[in-house]
Amino acid sequence: xxxxxxxxxxxxxxxxxxxxxxxxxxxxxxxxxxxxxxxxxxxxxxxxxxxxxxxxxxxxxxxxxxxxxxxxxxxxxxxxxxxxxxxxxxxxxxxxxxxxxxxxxxxxxxxxxxxxxxxxxxxxxxxxxxxxxxxxxxxxxxxxxxxxxxxxxxxxxxxxxxxxxxxxxxxxxxxxxxxxxxxxxx
Numbered sequence: 001x002x003x004x005x006x007x008x009x010x011x012x013x014x015x016x017x018x019x020x021x022x023x024x025x026x027x028x029x030x031x032x033x034x035x036x037x038x039x040x041x042x043x044x045x046x047x048x049x050x051x052x053x054x055x056x057x058x059x060x061x062x063x064x065x066x067x068x069x070x071x072x073x074x075x076x077x078x079x080x081x082x083x084x085x086x087x088x089x090x091x092x093x094x095x096x097x098x099x100x101x102x103x104x105x106x107x108x109x110x111x112x113x114x115x116x117x118x119x120x121x122x123x124x125x126x127x128x129x130x131x132x133x134x135x136x137x138x139x140x141x142x143x144x145x146x147x148x149x150x151x152x153x154x155x156x157x158x159x160x161x162x163x164x165x166x167x168x169x170x171x172x173x174x175x176x177x178x179x180x181x182x183x184x185x186x
Contacts, residue, residue: 001139001143003140003143003149003153003157006136006139006140006157007136007157007160007161007164009136010132010133010135010136010161010164011164013132014129014132014164014165014168015168017125017128017129017132017168018125018129018168018171018172018175020125021121021122021124021125021172021175022175023039023040024121025118025121025175025176025179026039027039027040028114028117028118028121028179028183033060033062033063033064033065033066033101033103034060035053035058035059035060035066037066037088038051038052038053038058038066038068038083039051039052039053041082041083041086041088042082043055043075043078043079043082044078044082045075045078052068052079052082052083055070055071055072055075055079056068056069056070056071056075056079057069057071064102064103064104064105065100065101065102065103066100066101066103067098067099067100067101068092068098068099068100068101069097069098070098070099073096073097076094076096076099079092079099080092080094080099083099083101088101090102090103106183111183111184114183115179115180115183115184118176118179118180118183119176119180121176122172122173122175122176125172126169126172129165129168129169129172130165130169132165133161133162133164133165136157136161137158137161140154140157140158140161141154
């Protein structure tokens with residue numbers, strides 16, 4: 001494996017770690033209804049776990065309301081069950097045709113808890129990114145040991161992977177700061 005291949009692989013892994021964190025933050029409830037919150041909730045659709053948006057239309061007519069309009073009426077109980085099992089903490093209401101999810105306004109204490117969750121997720125993501133950096137540096141050392149690269153090339157590669165790591169961590173911090181700002185808005 002070459003230095004460029006190791007760098008590209010590390011960059012890809014760091015990008016994926018950041019994307020996973022961003023998806024988690026989208027799903028984190030900030031007092032506003034966001035249809036993307038339902039993307040990770042799976043419903044048993046004829047024996048296949050399927051995300052809610054794929055079994056019905058999801059819309060947000062108001063800031064604190066989500067409407068789920070299932071393609072098939074017989075899916076309503078399964079969707080309700082999946083929502084109740086999820087970590088949303090919302091009780092679905094249905095009228096036989098659509099399911100309503102009403103999000104209550106968050107109080108100050110809940111908002112502080114949500115910011116702690118966002119920070120913990122950011123820290124976990126940073127740890128994963130640093131781990132990717134450590135693995136890449138170990139691979140550089142192996143290349144140096146096997147005399148495939150020079151000591152200068154190894155040092156340059158380590159500097160480059162550090163720059164890549166710093167950039168990825170900065171992006172995670174930006175996502176976290178934006179989510180905290182969104183959560184703390186009243």
